[in-house]
Amino acid sequence: MINALGKVFQPGENIVTQGEVGDCMYVIQQGEAEVLKDVDGKQIRVDTMRGGDIFGEIAIVEHTTRSSTVRAITEVHAMTIDRKTFLRRVQEDPSLALNVLKVMAHRVRGLDQELAVLKQSIAASGLETG
Amino acid sequence: MKKSGQDPDLIASTQDQEPAGAAPDASLDSLFTNASTWGLEQGRNSGSPDAEAARDSAASAASKLTDGSRIAVIGGGPAGSLFSYFLLKTLDLVDTQVELDIYEPRLFTHSGPSGCNHCGGVVSESLVQILGAEGVLIPEEVVERGIDSYKMHMDVGAVRIDTPLHEKRIAAVYRGNGPRNSPPAMTTGFDRYLLQLATEYGANWQRQMVTDLQRHEQGWRLHCADNTAADYDLVVIACGINSALLIQTEKLGIKFHRPATLKTFIAEFKLGKQLIETTFGTSMHVFLLDLPKLEFAALIPKGDYVTLCMLGDEIDEELVNRFLNSPEVRECFPENRAPVNACHCFPRINVGPARQPYAEGMVFIGDSGVARLYKDGIGSAYRTAKAAAMTCALHGISESDFKQHYWPACRLITRDNTIGKLIFMVCTVIQKLKFTRRAVLRMVVLEQTLEGRKPRMSSVLWDVFTGSAPYTDVLLRTMHPAFLGHLCWNLVVANLPPIHAADKKVTAT
Numbered sequence: 001m002i003n004a005l006g007k008v009f010q011p012g013e014n015i016v017t018q019g020e021v022g023d024c025m026y027v028i029q030q031g032e033a034e035v036l037k038d039v040d041g042k043q044i045r046v047d048t049m050r051g052g053d054i055f056g057e058i059a060i061v062e063h064t065t066r067s068s069t070v071r072a073i074t075e076v077h078a079m080t081i082d083r084k085t086f087l088r089r090v091q092e093d094p095s096l097a098l099n100v101l102k103v104m105a106h107r108v109r110g111l112d113q114e115l116a117v118l119k120q121s122i123a124a125s126g127l128e129t130g
Numbered sequence: 131m132k133k134s135g136q137d138p139d140l141i142a143s144t145q146d147q148e149p150a151g152a153a154p155d156a157s158l159d160s161l162f163t164n165a166s167t168w169g170l171e172q173g174r175n176s177g178s179p180d181a182e183a184a185r186d187s188a189a190s191a192a193s194k195l196t197d198g199s200r201i202a203v204i205g206g207g208p209a210g211s212l213f214s215y216f217l218l219k220t221l222d223l224v225d226t227q228v229e230l231d232i233y234e235p236r237l238f239t240h241s242g243p244s245g246c247n248h249c250g251g252v253v254s255e256s257l258v259q260i261l262g263a264e265g266v267l268i269p270e271e272v273v274e275r276g277i278d279s280y281k282m283h284m285d286v287g288a289v290r291i292d293t294p295l296h297e298k299r300i301a302a303v304y305r306g307n308g309p310r311n312s313p314p315a316m317t318t319g320f321d322r323y324l325l326q327l328a329t330e331y332g333a334n335w336q337r338q339m340v341t342d343l344q345r346h347e348q349g350w351r352l353h354c355a356d357n358t359a360a361d362y363d364l365v366v367i368a369c370g371i372n373s374a375l376l377i378q379t380e381k382l383g384i385k386f387h388r389p390a391t392l393k394t395f396i397a398e399f400k401l402g403k404q405l406i407e408t409t410f411g412t413s414m415h416v417f418l419l420d421l422p423k424l425e426f427a428a429l430i431p432k433g434d435y436v437t438l439c440m441l442g443d444e445i446d447e448e449l450v451n452r453f454l455n456s457p458e459v460r461e462c463f464p465e466n467r468a469p470v471n472a473c474h475c476f477p478r479i480n481v482g483p484a485r486q487p488y489a490e491g492m493v494f495i496g497d498s499g500v501a502r503l504y505k506d507g508i509g510s511a512y513r514t515a516k517a518a519a520m521t522c523a524l525h526g527i528s529e530s531d532f533k534q535h536y537w538p539a540c541r542l543i544t545r546d547n548t549i550g551k552l553i554f555m556v557c558t559v560i561q562k563l564k565f566t567r568r569a570v571l572r573m574v575v576l577e578q579t580l581e582g583r584k585p586r587m588s589s590v591l592w593d594v595f596t597g598s599a600p601y602t603d604v605l606l607r608t609m610h611p612a613f614l615g616h617l618c619w620n621l622v623v624a625n626l627p628p629i630h631a632a633d634k635k636v637t638a639t
Contacts, residue, residue, distance in 0.1 A: 003273040003433075005258060007297045027262040030270070052267055077270075080295060081259040085598075089260050092542065093513075095220070095520055099265050 005029055006079030009072040018069045022059035024080040025100075028052065031076030036069040043069070047110075054103045060086055193491070193528035195221065195364070199228045201522075202352055202362040203333070204340050204375065206234025207305075209496025209511035210368030211324035214333040215266075216519035222331075224523065230332065231360070233352070235339045238306050238322035249477070249507060250396060250430055250439035252277075252414070253301040253320065255293070256598040257509040268301050272323045274432035275302040275406075279413040280595050282574065283458040284567045285420070289574045290413060291588045291595075298412060300596060302432045309398035309435055309473035320508075343378060349491045364491050364527045366518065368511075371480045371497040384489035389500070390482030395440040395450055397474035405464055406431045415462055416595050418561050423449055425554055426504060428595070429462060435472065441504050445476065479507065483544045488532030493518045500540040503550040505597025510543055550601035553594060568624040573616055586613045 006029050009015050016022060018038050028051050035047040035055070046068065049055060055070055060083050090097050195201070201217070203210045214230055221228060251274070253261075258268060276298030281290045293299060303320040329335050342353035349363040369375045376388050401409070410431035417427045423443040430437040440453065453459060454468045463469070480501035487499030495518045496511035517539030518532075525531045560566045573587040585592075590607055593599040607613060 003275055004270050005268060005273060005276045005298050005301055007295065025263075027267065029267055052265065054263070079259070079262055079299060080297060081263050085256050085259050086263055088600075088603075089256075089263075092539070093516055093520070095516075096260065096263060099263060 004077050006077045009033075009076040009078060011072050011074055013072050015070045015072060015076065015078055016056055016066045016068075018067065019065050021064075022056055022066050023083045025054060025056040025060050025083075025086070026070070026078045026080055027054050029077035029079055031078075032073045033070050033076050033078075034073050036071060037067075038069070048073070054100065057100050057103060059083065060100070193531065194526045195226060195228055195522055197227050199226075199364065200349075200360075200362045201228055201230045201364045201366065202340075202350070202360070203230065203232045203366040203368055204343075204352075205367070205369035205373070205496075205498075206232045206236070206238075206325045206328075206335065207321050207368060207370060207496065207511070208324055208508050209370075209498075209515045210234070210366065211321070211328040211333075212512050213366055213368060213495055213515035213519050214328035215324070215331050216516050217523055218328070218331040218333060220519060220523035226523075229334070231334045231336045231362075232325065232328060233336050233338050233340050233354075234325065235337055235355075236306075237337075238319045238325070249305050250428070250437055251303045251305055251320070251432070252430060252508075253303055254506040254509050254597050255299045256596075257506065257512055258299050258301055260512070266327065268303075268320075269318075269323070272303055272318050272320055273301045274304055275412065276300070277302055277412055277414050277430075280592065281413045281415045282571075282591065282595075283415060283417045283419075283462070284571060285458060286564065286567045287571050287575075288458070289571060289578060291574060291578060291585075291592055293592075300414070302414075302430050302437070304432065309400075340375060343375075343382065345382065362491075364493075364522060367492065367494045367498050368496050368515070369498055371478055371501075373498075376498055379494075382489075384492065385486040386489060386494060387485035389480040389484040389497070391478035392441070392481045393444050393476050394442075394479050395438070395445040395474070395476055397438045397450075397471040398435045399438065399463075399469050400435050400472045401464065401469070403434050406434070406436060409462065409464055410436060414595070417453075417456075417458060418557070418567065419453070419456055419458060420561050420564075421449065421452055421456070424453065424561075425558065427453060427459075429459075438468075438471075441479070479504075483540065483547075487540060488529060488536055490529045491527050493522070493527075493532055493536060500543045502543055502597060503547040503601070504554065505550075505594075509597065513539060513543065546600045546602050549605050553601050553604060557594065565621065565625045569617060569620040572624040573620045576620075584612070586610070586616060 006027075009031075015026060015033060018036070028049055030051045033049045034045050035049065036043040037046050049070070056066065058064060058067060060081075086096075203214055210232055214232055218228075218230060253268065261268065277300035278296060278298045279290050279292045281288060301320075305321050306319050325335065336354075338358070339355040340352055341355050343365065344351045344353070346361055349361060350365045351359055351361050352365070353359045367375070367379060371389060371391055379386055380388060410429065412431070414431070415429040417429075419427070423445070424440065425442040427438070427440045430439060438454075440450065442449065459468065460466050480497045481503060483500045484494055484498065487494035493499075495514040497507060499514055501507050501510040514536075518536050521527075521531055521535040525535045560570055570587060570591075574591065577583045577585045577588045586607070590604055590613070593604050
């Protein structure tokens with residue numbers, strides 16, 4: 001793989017781990033990865049990502065720990081984008097942040113949808129049990 | 131690649147130009163017919179500031195891109211393609227549909243000069259990341275080799291500088307489809323890939339050579355080699371520094387003047403994939419040698435070829451031979467000598483800003499306008515293309531719009547280049563003085579081999595070699611007391627009489 005950019009992650013390998021401190025975001029060059037959330041010691045898959053997807057963007061705008069684990073399903077080529085490189089360019093060209101905003105907006109929309117479905121199912125089950 | 135001089139693909143004809151004595155910034159016709167120019171001229175001669183602002187505003191409104199506006203982009207290299215991509219993407223957000231034609235006669239699918247853009251072909255670390263953040267991924271078939279480290283060669287030793295994350299974030303690419311007489315590459319050239327990206331977003335690729343450009347009532351008229359002509363509201367010049375079209379544009383009665391240039395040398399050596407893997411690996415090899423007139427030289431491993439890129443004060447064949455015969459360069463190649471090159475050229479690069487790279491309904495981007503000094507030419511093509519696209523999409527296409535919103539991006543690059551000149555002067559001093567070379571080498575070797583050591587010199591050299599960070603940022607880091615302290619210490623220790631073998635000629639990998 002002399003011409004692949006980024007770093008190669010084998011299936012099952014963590015690209016980022018929930019709770020660790022991050023200072024970069026990632027863009028998947030190719031491959032598929034799953035987003036896992038630790039809840040009460042159990043890992044729940046909340047999303048999957050493919051080539052072109054960006055993740056870890058929260059670490060760019062906030063000094064905080066990773067909110068989820070991202071694990072390679074297939075062989076994944078992922079490239080890091082440094083916080084400093086990104087923010088320096090955003091200062092010069094704020095429109096660069098648009099693509100990241102778009103990713104976040106897409107994610108919020110997806111979460112809204114899932115929340116609505118969950119609330120609906122809770123309400124339905126409440127009716128059934130009530 | 132071609133041997134030297136001008137780009138044969140974009141040679142402009144010598145049609146009639148503005149008559150002698152024409153107004154320096156606008157032809158007489160456009161002065162009366164172009165609303166924006168008329169408004170500005172009126173404002174200069176009479177009226178209150180408010181009236182002037184109102185006239186400016188009215189003129190500016192008349193110089194905005196609207197549904198059906200026609201745009202010509204001359205040159206389908208990275209600057210032209212990225213401009214088209216960002217402009218069409220942004221106009222789509224504001225529901226504006228325009229006609230955008232990219233004039234590029236080359237297919238970028240031929241090996242040798244007819245499909246090449248005469249460049250070292252390195253996409254810098256920062257650009258690879260920023261394009262990723264923009265959603266533009268450089269696919270595997272475009273990358274000839276992913277680079278994860280630099281190996282610095284000096285007469286006092288060599289040292290490898292790795293990326294902190296040991297990650298391939300620099301892309302060695304072909305601008306066309308490989309060197310002269312090379313077999314058809316399985317990869318796609320970088321320029322072709324970006325051109326395809328622009329066409330996917332709605333740009334029309336006109337495989338025409340633009341031969342002349344004239345001011346027209348409502349904008350500009352382009353004449354092509356097949357004797358056809360077309361009118362446009364906006365013309366974007368992205369034809370590069372080696373194109374004769376730039377000479378033509380100086381005769382249009384605008385304030386633009388071509389950038390200062392410098393002759394460089396680029397050559398391709400065929401070694402084969404396997405041999406390159408074992409000799410060069412995934413490292414770019416840079417040389418700080420005490421050779422007169424040489425600023426910088428690098429060997430860039432690609433697929434079957436290694437590209438040599440030399441920058442300096444008017445590179446000539448004698449200097450090239452001296453460089454290739456220096457022991458530090460010879461030992462990089464198998465059998466201790468460089469093979470005969472498969473292809474070479476002496477293209478010119480932009481080393482000074484163009485004077486006023488914009489006019490009414492016209493903007494110069496990439497190498498035609500402003501570029502970073504010596505490094506990251508594709509990166510500055512991206513920056514100027516994006517700034518021009520944002521100006522056109524969100525502000526307007528008048529001269530004052532470009533002055534207010536496009537020129538600041540160019541000025542940032544220009545000011546940073548001033549600092550860059552100072553940094554390269556220091557590099558030249560290091561190249562010339564052996565005791566400074568020893569100190570720099572010792573400092574980097576210790577940083578790369580001792581765990582926990584902050585890579586102060588390594589990161590400075592990395593950013594100077596890769597062009598990843600602004601020169602101003604690099605300079606500020608060299609003024610850090612810890613950096614200066616370490617440098618002074620190494621200047622002393624590295625030049626003490628050698629006691630240990632490790633203090634003699636060092637090679638750390």
